[in-house]
Amino acid sequence: MENIAVKTAPEVKKKEKHPVEKVLIICARGTLEDVYAALVMANGALMEGMEAKLFFTFFGLEAIRKGHSDHLHTATVGNPAFMPKVPTMLAGLPGFEALASHMMKREMDKLDIPPVSEFFEIIEASGGEVYACKLAADMFHLKQEDFIPEVKDIITVGDMYALAEGPSTQIVFI
Amino acid sequence: MSEVLIAGKAVQVNEEGYLTDMGQWDEAVACEIAEELNIVLGPKHMEVIHYLREQCQTGKTLNIRRIGKSGVVDIKSFYKLFPGGPLKNASRIAGIPKPASCI
Numbered sequence: 001m002e003n004i005a006v007k008t009a010p011e012v013k014k015k016e017k018h019p020v021e022k023v024l025i026i027c028a029r030g031t032l033e034d035v036y037a038a039l040v041m042a043n044g045a046l047m048e049g050m051e052a053k054l055f056f057t058f059f060g061l062e063a064i065r066k067g068h069s070d071h072l073h074t075a076t077v078g079n080p081a082f083m084p085k086v087p088t089m090l091a092g093l094p095g096f097e098a099l100a101s102h103m104m105k106r107e108m109d110k111l112d113i114p115p116v117s118e119f120f121e122i123i124e125a126s127g128g129e130v131y132a133c134k135l136a137a138d139m140f141h142l143k144q145e146d147f148i149p150e151v152k153d154i155i156t157v158g159d160m161y162a163l164a165e166g167p168s169t170q171i172v173f174i
Numbered sequence: 175m176s177e178v179l180i181a182g183k184a185v186q187v188n189e190e191g192y193l194t195d196m197g198q199w200d201e202a203v204a205c206e207i208a209e210e211l212n213i214v215l216g217p218k219h220m221e222v223i224h225y226l227r228e229q230c231q232t233g234k235t236l237n238i239r240r241i242g243k244s245g246v247v248d249i250k251s252f253y254k255l256f257p258g259g260p261l262k263n264a265s266r267i268a269g270i271p272k273p274a275s276c277i
Contacts, residue, residue: 043277047238048259049258111277112235112239112275118239125249126238126249126253
């Protein structure tokens with residue numbers, strides 16, 4: 001009887017809030033929109049007072065390579081949501097992807113979205129951490145000096161999970 | 175929206191504690207809101223707060239990039255001055271609406 005009384009007490013019914021305290025964002029893709037998704041989410045987390053860690057792997061490494069960060073493209077072929085009225089054959093013409101990517105970057109700049117390299121500077125200054133995947137770096141023959149200065153370390157998958165330590169962490173895979 | 179007493183002054187706030195009329199703001203109100211957020215305001219805080227209010231009055235959307243380029247404060251210091259969500263907390267202390275930017 002006593003147990004039932006405890007269960008129905010109004011203070012037990014009240015929902016406790018458990019806000020996310022940390023995000024670990026894994027970016028395995030190197031297209032403009034995927035990299036920006038990772039950056040916007042990491043920056044957004046920091047702005048909300050959360051911790052944010054970024055882990056780049058496979059083609060995502062393109063985003064953190066010196067001299068490559070600001071030259072990411074969006075796919076115009078195999079991307080049905082991109083200009084749906086443009087035939088795939090046309091979207092595959094030389095220069096089309098570069099032009100489309102350039103136009104997208106111009107629109108982003110109008111909204112005060114920083115270029116990728118500047119976004120990494122902002123995230124680092126805000127306390128965010130950026131890591132590269134060891135396996136992918138080995139595969140692409142990349143070393144620490146090949147990456148932008150914001151990359152803190154090249155780490156294993158085990159180290160990556162250690163970054164997610166804590167009861168209120170969310171892992172996001174892009 | 176409700177009316178609350180901050181620093182001995184009746185002000186209108188929304189459900190998240192942001193002032194709904196930035197004209198009801200003064201530095202004493204700022205200090206009391208800051209105290210609630212465990213921040214003790216110094217001259218640098220005030221400089222940033224006045225900058226945010228100026229920007230808000232001109233109708234500009236505030237975001238972290240613009241603040242970093244303002245020349246008033248760099249991003250690292252901004253996070254140190256207003257820990258736990260800098261633009262959100264600074265806006266609340268400045269008596270301006272919650273920033274509606276994703277950047």
